Amino acid sequence: MGFDILALIVPIILILVVVVIFLSFVPLGLWISAISAGVKVSIFSLVGMRLRRVRADKIIRPLIKAQKAGMNVNANQLESHLLSGGRVDNVVDALIAAHRANLDLSFERAAAIDLAGRNVFEAVRMSVTPKIIETPWISAVAIDGIEVKVIAKVTVRANLGRLVGGAGEETIIARVGEGIVTTVGSSQSHKSVLENPDLISRTVLAKGLDSGTAFEILSIDIADVDIGRNIGAHLQIQQAEADKQIAQAKAEERRATAIAMEQEMKAEVERMKAKVVEAEAQVPMAMADALRSGNLGVMDYYKFQNVQADTKMKTNFADTDLTGVLHKEPPKDQK
Known part of the structure; x- marks a missing residue:
């Protein structure tokens, strides 16, 4: 069982x-x-x-x-x-x-x-269903130096035949930005860009920006245009400031050269004065040698003394004004 x-x-x-x-x-x-x-x-x-x-x-x-x-x-x-x-x-x-x-x-x-x-x-x-790609603020400068800021909306459609190996949205945004910069940069004035913003769209579309990408651009619309800084004036101010600094540096260089030359001339004057003092110190010694050797007589020596006294007296008369006051340089402790 x-x-x-x-x-x-x-x-x-x-x-x-x-x-x-x-x-x-x-x-x-x-x-x-x-x-x-x-x-x-x-x-x-x-x-x-x-x-x-x-x-x-x-x-x-x-x-x-x-x-x-x-x-x-x-x-x-x-x-x-x-x-x-x-x-x-x-x-x-x-x-x-x-x-x-x-x-x-x-x-x-x-x-x-x-x-x-x-x-x-x-x-x-x-x-x-096409997709709209909005670019960030793209800054460009017209020929008159005024900055223009632009936002564009790009309507694209995927190209199934170019999806493999085709560039993406970043390339589309970069190419549109390049077209905007080129268009604004070639405008004589920023006012012409404000008056005809469709000029940017036509120029960008004419460049065939979708070649080599995975998209087909259907339209480019300018969403917003704004005026930025005066780049031209700003650059001129910077150039003027740079020129000013260069001129000041050159002036300071010339001033330093002049001061150096002045010091050199003062040193040269002091050196010449030292030579004069040295030469004057040789005069009494030469006269003594002349007296000893007989080349200078005693009467000649006295005549020389009289000439010196007469010269000193004339100098004192020249330093005296009409009131009879003798102008002399006061001592250093009274200045």
């Missing part, structure tokens, strides 16, 4: 183990959902995804969505894109949106755009 019960329980346990193993490899609920949606997926395909460590729900659910939308996409394409690191659900949504909008977008191109790091679904939406 016990043997018969054991023989009955063992097969049941084995069957349960087999069922558990089968369900661990095969997402039965997902397979039933696919079959009910009309998507032909075999049990062996789901087992293969399990063995390749691919989450079946990331393949089956987008596949069901694509089949319901009438897209010709198979599980192998989706699995290959998922193994490449792509976003399968995003690609399928983009294909459905492009199909609804009558845009020519194949699975291969959508997968390439997704693998390039761009949001392919947003690109499709931008192709249908």
